[in-house]
Amino acid sequence: MFSHLITKSYSYFFILLLMSLSLPIFAQNNQDVLVLKNGDKIVGSIFEQKNESIKIRLDNGDEVAFKLEEIETITNEKWTPKRLKTKKGGYYNISTISLLSNIIEDVKVNPLNLHTINGYRFNSLFGVGLGAGINTYKIRAFDPAPNIEYMINNISSWSIYANVSGDMSQNTKLTGIYALDVGVGSAWAVNEDHPKKFDTYYGFSLGIKMKSSKDFAWICAISYQVQYLPYSDYPVIPSVPIAIPVDEEIEHDTNFYYGLFLKTGFYFDSF
Numbered sequence: 001m002f003s004h005l006i007t008k009s010y011s012y013f014f015i016l017l018l019m020s021l022s023l024p025i026f027a028q029n030n031q032d033v034l035v036l037k038n039g040d041k042i043v044g045s046i047f048e049q050k051n052e053s054i055k056i057r058l059d060n061g062d063e064v065a066f067k068l069e070e071i072e073t074i075t076n077e078k079w080t081p082k083r084l085k086t087k088k089g090g091y092y093n094i095s096t097i098s099l100l101s102n103i104i105e106d107v108k109v110n111p112l113n114l115h116t117i118n119g120y121r122f123n124s125l126f127g128v129g130l131g132a133g134i135n136t137y138k139i140r141a142f143d144p145a146p147n148i149e150y151m152i153n154n155i156s157s158w159s160i161y162a163n164v165s166g167d168m169s170q171n172t173k174l175t176g177i178y179a180l181d182v183g184v185g186s187a188w189a190v191n192e193d194h195p196k197k198f199d200t201y202y203g204f205s206l207g208i209k210m211k212s213s214k215d216f217a218w219i220c221a222i223s224y225q226v227q228y229l230p231y232s233d234y235p236v237i238p239s240v241p242i243a244i245p246v247d248e249e250i251e252h253d254t255n256f257y258y259g260l261f262l263k264t265g266f267y268f269d270s271f
Contacts (some may be wrong), residue, residue, distance in 0.1 A: 183202070
């Protein structure tokens with residue numbers, strides 16, 4: 001049932017990837033350039049021109065007026081927006097929420113994850129950190145005939161992992177990003193007799209990051225996540241007494257949860 005979910009979600013994954021890799025192509029655009037007689041260069045879009053003055057709208061939205069006698073030349077040319085300078089290194093925090101809901105073959109998959117990562121970035125392209133997350137996996141079946149939705153499985157878990165992440169380009173306001181997570185996790189409620197109370201957690205993601213300043217940015221990514229969780233199958237106890245005693249043992253096993261999630265959140269320096 002999940003193969004259709006993975007196939008459909010991969011299309012969004014590759015769209016984000018192509019957007020991230022093609023960002024430098026769109027980094028330039030034509031803008032009006034005013035060279036003033038005092039040597040200053042003003043870049044923006046002229047939206048009003050009169051006999052004695054010109055009004056220009058700057059990239060930050062400000063509107064400025066100049067008298068024609070102040071202007072040396074007016075041109076229209078390709079202009080690369082001023083790049084934001086990023087810090088070469090330092091501590092950082094990434095906090096995200098991920099959610100994806102799809103109905104595949106009458107089964108509704110609705111996971112919800114909350115994660116936070118603290119680490120050290122050596123430069124904008126590479127950083128390492130330690131992350132922790134709360135993961136909720138809800139799988140519901142839907143029977144269209146009687147129009148009834150019922151729960152198949154609902155489990156909450158936690159994870160702790162090492163994180164490697166970075167930008168795909170330096171000193172740009174909009175850039176592609178990557179991340180790799182490897183660690184362990186478990187369900188919040190585990191039978192005390194289960195032989196394996198912790199198991200593997202890993203994931204990777206690709207997306208985009210939009211910087212509003214040197215210290216703060218908004219991120220959006222497609223994340224593929226895998227988590228193995230301990231599971232105990234309890235015997236069914238009859239509701240009425242029977243002659244044969246119920247002495248079945250509890251069966252312990254591991255369940256496998258995976259999927260593609262849409263992740264969004266914030267990045268900021270913590271110092």
